[in-house]
Amino acid sequence: MSETHIPVALRREVIARAGNRCEYCGMPDDATLVSHEVDHIIAERHQGKTERENLAYACFRCNRLKGSDLTSIDPQTGNITRLFNPRVDKWGEHFRLRGPDGAFIEPLTAIGRTTAMFLEFNDTEWMALRLELLHQSRFAPPMS
Ligand SMILES: [Zn+2]
Numbered sequence: 678m679s680e681t682h683i684p685v686a687l688r689r690e691v692i693a694r695a696g697n698r699c700e701y702c703g704m705p706d707d708a709t710l711v712s713h714e715v716d717h718i719i720a721e722r723h724q725g726k727t728e729r730e731n732l733a734y735a736c737f738r739c740n741r742l743k744g745s746d747l748t749s750i751d752p753q754t755g756n757i758t759r760l761f762n763p764r765v766d767k768w769g770e771h772f773r774l775r776g777p778d779g780a781f782i783e784p785l786t787a788i789g790r791t792t793a794m795f796l797e798f799n800d801t802e803w804m805a806l807r808l809e810l811l812h813q814s815r816f817a818p819p820m821s
Contacts, residue, residue, distance in 0.1 A: 682727055683715050691715050695734035696820045700763035701743070702782065702798050703819045704736040708810055711737040718762055720745035733763045738803065742796045749795040751787045761792040768819045772798075780808040 683691075692715070697706045699713060706713040716735040719725030722745050735743070743760065751758040761771055771789035775781045782798040784790040793799065810816035 683732070687727070687729065687732070688715050690729060691732045692734050694729075694820070695763075696817075698734070698817070698819055699736035699739055700733040700768075700819045701735055701739040701761060701792070701796055702803070703768075703816060704738075704803075704807070705810065705815055706734075706736070708806065708815065709736055709738075713737065714740045716740050716743065718764060719747065723747065730764050739796050746795070749791045751791045752794045753790055754787065756787065758787045758791040760795060761788050763819065772818070774818060778808050779811055780804050 692706075692713075698704065699706075704713075713734055713736050716733045716739075717725045717727065718731050718733050721727075725731050746760065748757050748759045750756070761768075766788065771786045772782050772784055772793065775783040781804065782793055784793040797803065807816055
């Protein structure tokens with residue numbers, strides 16, 4: 678969660694790799710009032726290291742909701758399920774944009790369901806912002 682120890686060059690590399698978009702929900706970093714952050718996928722308190730393979734670019738919202746958690750409960754099966762990991766998982770295998778306007782992030786897998794629920798991807802306000810950005814051709818799914 679803390680990004681105080683991430684060297685500037687590494688931070689820049691993570692942001693460029695992400696295409697300036699949140700690697701969880703896809704929100705571009707020029708669309709939010711609060712800055713995106715470089716997230717430790719495995720939090721430092723769980724021994725996660727500050728290295729490129731453990732870092733992801735995340736909007737403040739996804740980063741806050743994720744906290745230091747690595748798992749949650751699949752809302753469909755009740756099983757403990759790990760959260761989406763942008764360094765290991767491909768976004769398009771776990772989610773897709775759906776709906777007449779394409780603003781709804783539909784989960785496709787247990788990891789997708791658990792992450793979409795835990796990070797509140799389809800929260801009304803967040804979906805409204807996504808819709809606005811889609812209309813301006815400023816939204817695309819994450820790079821991974
Ligand atoms: Zn996000």
